[in-house]
Amino acid sequence: MKVVIIGSGNVATVLGRLMVQNDVEVLQIISRNIDHAANLANELNCKYSDYNGLLDANADIYIIAVSDTALTPHVEFIKNLNKPVAHTAGSVPKDVLKTISNQYGVFYPLQSLRKEMKIIPPLPILIDASDAFTLDLLQQLAIKISDQVQVANDEQRQKLHVAAVFVNNFTNHLYVIAESYCQKEGVDFNVLKPLIIETAQRMAESSPSKWQTGPAARNDLFTIEKHLSLLQNYPEWKELYVNLTNSIMDA
Amino acid sequence: MKVVIIGSGNVATVLGRLMVQNDVEVLQIISRNIDHAANLANELNCKYSDYNGLLDANADIYIIAVSDTALTPHVEFIKNLNKPVAHTAGSVPKDVLKTISNQYGVFYPLQSLRKEMKIIPPLPILIDASDAFTLDLLQQLAIKISDQVQVANDEQRQKLHVAAVFVNNFTNHLYVIAESYCQKEGVDFNVLKPLIIETAQRMAESSPSKWQTGPAARNDLFTIEKHLSLLQNYPEWKELYVNLTNSIMDA
Incomplete structure (x- = not known):
């Protein structure tokens, strides 16, 4: 299979690497920024161009791997392609x-996905x-580069994208808050890392609803009050603590 | 070293197993519930008693491994112990x-920690x-059963306990919401598990602040509005989505 990748960011880079590693022929990288296109094309050993150049006409499929918000302007550039084309955006309907x-x-x-990743995760x-x-x-x-391939329509994909925001963006933000709190209070965030990894890894075995522990889950108002007093200098984090605690208690 | 463990729950069980595996002699399990004491003692091949029995006087140290809220009544039971004693509670001062x-x-x-764990995490x-x-x-x-041992006073430990609530209890609750949303909307939560694990594992390499992505981080109001409409039947989750999104935007 022959592919042209439009994009040179994180998703384009990781997909390009996986394709090359799995005997998919990447013919060309197209990027608005010619230097970025050249860098990725050099790594993947293929041709490249910016938007002033021509798309290689020999591909079986064209993959537009740019961010959800950048997609519309890119689509306007590419117009009149009489070949199969796909985008990689979770929240954008296919019919754009x-x-x-x-x-x-x-x-x-x-x-x-990040370019800097040394090991590409499942x-x-x-x-x-x-x-x-x-x-x-x-x-x-897809099956050349992944062993977990599912068909999902626009609505299903967008719902999974909402859920992904909860488990990735929001979770990461909680890590950011915890790290920042530890730094400001002079305690060692690193000591929490085994707990962070364990919390995630056990999802592989069973439902998260089995693993809800802590003061909110056991209605331990004494500990919750103590925690709120330890957060008194950080009103925004305190408010989130209250919101999340109430949400656990209501669950 | 000889140890008596007071408690028979998750923490007592996992600590007891680790001690026995690492050549610490567990002399006795004490529990309010004699059947629970017997179960754990049988597994660890030691004596047991409920609160009507006597504490084995030959231990070097007595570990009270009961939940933070249960600690005070247990302490009242044990009184007049003229030997070193320690509790395992994150949020309780040592001088109880x-x-x-x-x-x-x-x-x-x-x-x-959970009794049911087949593999004990770091x-x-x-x-x-x-x-x-x-x-x-x-x-x-501690160094017999862990390669990450730190001295932390009451205040430091309580602050780490607050941070642990963010990275464990609150994170797990976000997983619970995502799973529940997927079930109600008929999409497959399992497809999110590699993302959950990746989000946690990369903390080992670098700061979470480097990894904040998604619509809130890039101020993508269009996608945020779409997500809120997909959450319209779930006002509590929608409110949390708004709170966490605002918190990311303010960060």
Whole structure:
């Protein structure tokens, strides 16, 4: 299978690496920024261009791997592509692509990806398409780089994107708060890392509802009051503590 | 080293197993519930008693491994122990033990522990004591079962306990919400598990502040509005989404 990747950011880079490692032929990297395109193309050993150049016409599929918000301007650049095309954005409907091709779809890696990653984590891919031919093509591509491939329509994908915000963005923000609190209070955040990893890893075994512990879960108002007094210099974190504690108590 | 463990719950069980595996002699399990005491004692191959029995007088140290809220009644039962004693509670000052011994301390495993665990995760232990002799004894015991041992006084330990609530209890609650949302909306929560694990594991490498992504971090109001509409049937989760999004935007 031959692929052109439009984009040179985190998702484009990680997908490009995985494709090359798994015998998918990446023909060309296209990026608004020619230096970024060159860097990734050099790594993947392929051609590159900015938006003034031409898309290689020999690809089986064109993957637009740019951020959800950048997608619309990119689509306007690409127009009139008579080949299968897919975007990688969790929150964007597939039919934003219908103006550029009559064969379009989504190739959404449900993972938080960074160029700097040395080890690429397991990467579920959610696919969807306008037609059976494109869906099959996306499926063939997805199973080359992932062993967790599911078909999910726009609505299902957007719902999983909401859930992903809870388990990734919001969770990471709680880590940020904990780290910042530890720094300000002169205690060692590192000592919490085994707990952070354990909290996540045991999800693999069983439902998180089995693992809810702590003062909120046991209605321990004495400890909660003590914690609120320890947060008194941080009104925003204190408010979040109250909100989350109430939410656990109501669950 | 010889130890008597008071308690038979999750913390007592996991600490007892680790001690026995690491050549610490557990002499006796004491529990209010004689059946629970017997179960754990059978597993650890030691004596047991309920509160009507006698504490084995040959121990070097007595570890009261009961929940933070249960500690005070247990302390009342044990009184007049003229041996080093320590509790395992993150949020309780060490001097709740001073009425029962003049050598007392804390032996706090900063981890979420369950009897059912097949693999015991890395277990940082925070220790503190009334005197150098007891501190040294607790240190000797701690390094037998953990390679991450730190001295932390009451205030430091309580602050880490607050931070632990953020990274464990609150994070787990976000997982619970995500799972429940997926179930109600008919999408597959399992597909989020690699993301959950990745989000936690990369903390080992670098600060969480480097990893904040998503619509709130990039001020993507369009996606946030879409997510709020997908949460409209769940006013409590929607409110938490707003609170956490605002907190990320203010960070």
